[in-house]
Amino acid sequence: MGCDVVIYNVTQHADQVEEALWAASALHSEVEHFSGPKMFILISTIMTWACSKPADPDDLELPFTDAIFWSRRAHPNFERHIDLEKRVVKMGKTLFSTYVVAAGLQYGMGEQIFHYFFKKSWLGEDGPVFGDGENIVPTIHIHDLARLAASLCLCYTTDSLNHEVITQQGLMKIASVLGPGKIQKKPSEDAFLTKDLTDSLLVSLRMEAAYIKKLFSFNWVCQFGLVENIEVVVQEYRQSRGLLPVRLCVLGPPAVGKTTVSKKICEYYRLHHVTVKGTISDTIARLEHAVRNPDPGEGQSTQEAQEQLSMMKERLEQNPGTASDNEVWRCWDELMTHPCKNQGYVLEDFPQTREQAKELFDGESDTPRLLHVRASPAHSLFSSPEFVLCLEATEAFLLDRVLNLPESHVQEHNCEPENFSRRLAAYNEKQSEDDVVLNYFYEHDIIPLQFGNPVAKSLCPRNYGPSSQEVKEEERRKAGERLRREAQERAEVEQMEADEARARVARWAEWTKKLEQVRQQEEEELEATSRPMRGYLMEQVVPTLSQGLTACCRAQPQDPVDFLAEYLLKNNPFELPSELQ
Structure with a gap:
């Protein structure tokens, strides 16, 4: 009432x-007591329009x-809403003004109905896409709805609010920004088997916010929709859910175990493993594909x-197992992947020099890049590591x-004795400079972690959900707790049953004793x-009755009862009243 x-x-x-x-x-029932006008705004759902027939069947x-609005027809599950x-x-109709906003499916700041798709994409x-994916899904950013x-x-106005035309398949741009970028077509019925989804996802409505465009002019957060602003929405999603990347460099001498660590x-935190050898292989494969299948658009x-x-x-033939500065800059492109x-x-095992670190993370170097990759101003924000793990060991x-080491491992990692000695000497020479x-990392307040420190405790797990190892450990912990709890519950039940049995025996003995006392008293x-x-x-x-029975047995009359009655009357030792004689 005070609002x-x-x-x-x-x-x-x-x-x-x-x-x-x-x-x-x-x-509404208190309208007479209003000191001034009041407004009631109902933010409803576009599902109250889901079964509406088009205004023009030909268009x-x-x-x-x-x-x-008078012709709208609701989805069967939203009859209460309409x-x-x-x-x-x-x-x-009075001092109490009411307005209804039919809002599109809401997104932004952690997502709600679209969280299912964001989570799928984040997990790789x-x-x-349910059905053909061509159904039009009205959406609205939560900040725009609030504005x-x-x-x-x-x-004062009423409107059906959505500010974009987007299909369900168009929503899968989420997968291209947050995940691997692939989609999977599924039957529309599968949407009902997923508890995180609702009927709203399969709606197909083309709506226009006519009053909004006519009467309101405010700064839209996502004026042109989810797809056009997917980068902003994904950034909001990561921040609101606390899904911040874990960026780590592992450095050390050759054969110290950098690959294993x-x-x-990567397995523990579900991270992407980046190596110089891998980036070079990917670059060669991409160049070979470009040579075989030229594409002018690239x-x-x-x-x-x-x-x-x-x-x-x-260069690889001249210097096998390593790469020159120009080739290793492909790591930059790898670090900028989704x-x-x-x-x-x-x-x-990269960068190996301060100059390489500056070029890779800051984009500052006088060395021209072979593959014409330019660093962006926000490069350091996305690619610079937060943790540096420096492994150490004696020669x-x-x-x-x-x-x-096994022979296969030696061949794979180029650890033949002569090559290893040369690589170790080169590493020691760089460390002596x-x-x-x-x-570089000290200058940027990144303190390297030594191998003896507990790595798992030093890092900050900010990925989506626990890793497989954490899941197994959590399952084992929960299983142990469940077994202990079940054993404790069984012991408590057995103790209660034993106490109840003893009490029942004591009550039965007491009841039996009291019953015997009552029977004896009765x-x-x-x-x-x-x-x-x-x-x-x-x-x-009894004496007269005994004599009568004896006489009855001797006489054996046809009616023994009548005979006995007459006998008792005749032989009554007491004098009968005159009316009975």
Whole structure:
């Protein structure tokens, strides 16, 4: 009653429908006591239009507007919502003004119905598309919906609010920005088997916010929709959910175990493993593909690709197992991929010099790049590591480890004795210089972690959900707790049953004892009560009755009862009254 404006959003929870109706009805009943005008804004759902017939059957692309709100037909599961809308509008005829906003599916700041697709993409799974994916899904950013509600407080109107035309398949641009970029077509019925989805996803409505465009002018957050602003929406999603990338460099001498440690960390935190060897292989494969299948749209001629490919192969033959500065800059492109920007990365054994670190993370170097890649101003924001893990070992330990490695491992990692000695000497020479790579990280307040420190505790797990190892450990912990809890419950039940059995035996013994006492008391009372009657019968009745029975047996009359009655009357030892004689 003290509010000038009341806003109810019934788009998320069905139980809010009854509450909103109660609030509107209670306020409407108090209109006579209003000190001034009051406004009730109901933020409803476009599902109350889901089964509406097009205004013009010959033009199916003609959008719905609120001018034909009277003809809307709700989805069967949203009959309560449309009934609420009608009753709220009907109340708004007095000082109590009511307005209904049919909002599109809401997104932004952590997502709601679209969270299912964001989570799938973040976990690296294909984006699901139910049915043909051509249905038009009206959407609205939550900030734009809030700004509309604020504008309604100043300018009274009613509208069906969505500001873009987008198909369900168009929504899968989420997968291209947040995940691998692949989609998977599924039957539309599968949407009902997923608990995180609702009927709203399969709706197909082309709507136009006519009053919004006509009466309101405010700064839209996503004026042109989810697809056009997908980068902004994904950034909001990461921040609101705390899904920040974990970026790590693993450095150290050759054969110290950088690959093993990097793979373990990647598996634990679900990160992308980046190596110089892998980036070179990917670059060669991409150049070979460009040579075989030239594409003018890529902006690189076949001749340029062939020259770069030949140059890279020549340098690799001259210096196998390593790469020159020009080739390793391909790491920059790898770090700017969606998996590295979203989930994070583990960069193994690179950079090896301070100059390489500056070029890779800051984009500052006088060395021209072979592949014409330009660093962006926001490059350092996305690619610079947060943690540096520096593995250390003595030269004797490394030599002994190399000698005991399997032959396949030696060939794969180029750890032959002569190559390993040369690589170790080159590493030691770089470490003896004053301008080593670790100085770059110290300058940027990134303190390298030594191998002896607990890596898992030093890092900050900010990925989506626990890793497989964490899941297994959590399952084992929960299983142990469940077994202990079940054992404790069984012990408690057994103890309760034993206590109850003992109490039952004690109650039965007490009841039996009391029953015996009552029975004995009743017998004594019966004996005392029947003693005079029994004496009278034995003295006065039984002798005459015995004689009568004896006489009856001797005479054997046809009616023994009548015979015995006459006998008792005749031989009564007492004098009978005159009326009986």
